[in-house]
Amino acid sequence: MKPVLALVGRPNVGKSTLFNRLTKSRDAIVADYAGLTRDRHYGQGKQGKHEYIVIDTGGFEPDASSGIYKEMAKQTQQAVAEADVVIFVVDGRAGLSAQDHDIAKYLRKIGKPCLLVANKAEGMREGIQLSEFYELGLGEVLAISAAHGQGIRGLVDLALEPLHLPEDPEESEVDASVIKLAVAGRPNVGKSTLINTWLGEERLVAFDMPGTTRDAISVPFERQGQKFELVDTAGLRRKGKVFEAIEKFSVVKTLQAIESANVVLLLLDAEQGVTDQDAHIAGFALESGRAMVLAVNKWDAVDDYQRQLVQRSIETRLPFLSFANMHFISAKKRQGLGPVWNSIVKAHKSAMCKMSTPILTRLLLEAVQFQSPQRGGMFRPKLRYAHQGGMNPPVIVIHGNSLEHVTESYKRFLEGRFRKAFDLSGTPLRIEMKTST
Numbered sequence: 001m002k003p004v005l006a007l008v009g010r011p012n013v014g015k016s017t018l019f020n021r022l023t024k025s026r027d028a029i030v031a032d033y034a035g036l037t038r039d040r041h042y043g044q045g046k047q048g049k050h051e052y053i054v055i056d057t058g059g060f061e062p063d064a065s066s067g068i069y070k071e072m073a074k075q076t077q078q079a080v081a082e083a084d085v086v087i088f089v090v091d092g093r094a095g096l097s098a099q100d101h102d103i104a105k106y107l108r109k110i111g112k113p114c115l116l117v118a119n120k121a122e123g124m125r126e127g128i129q130l131s132e133f134y135e136l137g138l139g140e141v142l143a144i145s146a147a148h149g150q151g152i153r154g155l156v157d158l159a160l161e162p163l164h165l166p167e168d169p170e171e172s173e174v175d176a177s178v179i180k181l182a183v184a185g186r187p188n189v190g191k192s193t194l195i196n197t198w199l200g201e202e203r204l205v206a207f208d209m210p211g212t213t214r215d216a217i218s219v220p221f222e223r224q225g226q227k228f229e230l231v232d233t234a235g236l237r238r239k240g241k242v243f244e245a246i247e248k249f250s251v252v253k254t255l256q257a258i259e260s261a262n263v264v265l266l267l268l269d270a271e272q273g274v275t276d277q278d279a280h281i282a283g284f285a286l287e288s289g290r291a292m293v294l295a296v297n298k299w300d301a302v303d304d305y306q307r308q309l310v311q312r313s314i315e316t317r318l319p320f321l322s323f324a325n326m327h328f329i330s331a332k333k334r335q336g337l338g339p340v341w342n343s344i345v346k347a348h349k350s351a352m353c354k355m356s357t358p359i360l361t362r363l364l365l366e367a368v369q370f371q372s373p374q375r376g377g378m379f380r381p382k383l384r385y386a387h388q389g390g391m392n393p394p395v396i397v398i399h400g401n402s403l404e405h406v407t408e409s410y411k412r413f414l415e416g417r418f419r420k421a422f423d424l425s426g427t428p429l430r431i432e433m434k435t436s437t
């Protein structure tokens with residue numbers, strides 16, 4: 001599982017600037033999808049081979065007793081509790097404030113691994129100006145400049161170091177025979193109802209996996225000869241044989257469930273349409289490269305007018321999910337559930353698709369012959385051959401010359417051709433260009 005770093009600190013110290021640095025898009029192709037909205041507070045990043053999740057907790061007032069501040073404090077505390085490492089950001093220029101002391105006191109009490117970071121330290125003489133921060137009793141102070149990108153690499157190294165990550169966590173785990181499925185969605189969309197309906201069907205054989213803790217939910221089961229594993233699904237608790245929704249919705253758990261799944265079933269609520277939170281979860285899953293299936297639940301509870309509204313809101317708010325199959329279901333009335341399974345299996349098959357170099361290259365050259373890429377200034381991109389660079393999501397690496405001039409729309413054109421040829425519905429597809437020099 002990817003480690004979670006939580007950014008904590010009073011307002012204006014530079015947390016969002018640091019967040020942006022840490023989550024700089026690692027994939028320009030994904031970043032350009034129309035309509036993709038990133039959550040300002042939850043993102044992912046990568047340094048070298050190590051990937052991580054970052055949470056920006058917003059301004060934190062540990063002693064807030066009411067209103068929005070209390071709610072923020074609650075959310076921050078939850079994020080801190082669920083994070084692997086806390087990055088406590090202070091303002092290296094403004095110096096210590098009473099609020100910093102309060103936050104430090106709270107963090108010392110929690111006893112989580114914690115890094116103290118003095119931001120805005122560009123051009124400062126570290127030793128002298130930062131000595132006061134040692135007062136916080138959190139050990140070493142790391143001087144960085146989020147705005148200028150100084151000290152960020154060292155910060156990430158330090159944050160990830162104690163977690164002893166395996167060199168290549170992703171690839172070692174791919175077992176194509178079991179579909180790891182995450183059912184994601186906001187509180188109340190019907191996740192537990194759906195899972196209980198499924199697991200209640202006699203065809204599904206659920207069994208306990210030894211060694212799982214009370215809180216961790218991971219249910220292996222089989223359906224029509226296909227093995228599945230339902231990965232820890234946020235916002236649910238197991239009570240005996242059934243699942244029930246828990247009050248405290250955990251964004252961290254949602255993100256981690258998405259990360260550890262091959263296929264994400266994103267549940268929407270027909271009564272609500274697409275909300276910001278739905279769009280953020282969908283965006284996160286897309287950036288993670290997960291295969292996806294959309295299901296709009298509570299279809300029984302809405303009239304034709306609302307149905308049309310929902311369909312339109314999906315088109316306008318989630319256009320980047322056009323590759324995913326969509327279903328309209330009622331978990332409660334057990335309507336429309338069979339086709340969802342088929343789409344999950346199909347999405348997984350697409351995500352694990354194997355594409356040979358000769359076939360990819362032939363498709364590439366045919367596409368170029370059908371429509372050649374535009375000239376970029378003096379250069380006309382020359383696309384020579386293609387090979388597969390990864391699975392879940394499939395990555396197609398194209399080699400040639402002057403490929404930096406290939407336009408986004410041409411990449412989309414190629415994507416469409418590859419998708420069609422390999423029947424890749426249900427999975428994102430990444431196309432990378434490698435110019436030889």
Ligand code: GDP
Pocket residue numbers: 009010011012013014015016017018119120121122144145146147148
């Ligand atoms: P947040 O409220 O903690 O999320 O802080 P922001 O990221 O919004 O930053 C607050 C202000 O500090 C903004 O005006 C930033 O441009 C500025 N800032 C952020 N990082 C740095 C830095 O490394 N150096 C300097 N000089 N200013 C910074």
Ligand code: GDP
Pocket residue numbers: 185186187188189190191192193194235236244245246297298299300301329330331332333
């Ligand atoms: P969770 O928080 O995502 O696990 O959501 P729950 O499964 O607890 O469902 C929230 C509420 O929605 C409950 O009152 C369910 O009875 C109701 N619900 C779930 N599925 C359906 C459905 O298909 N149709 C209708 N009308 N209500 C549903």
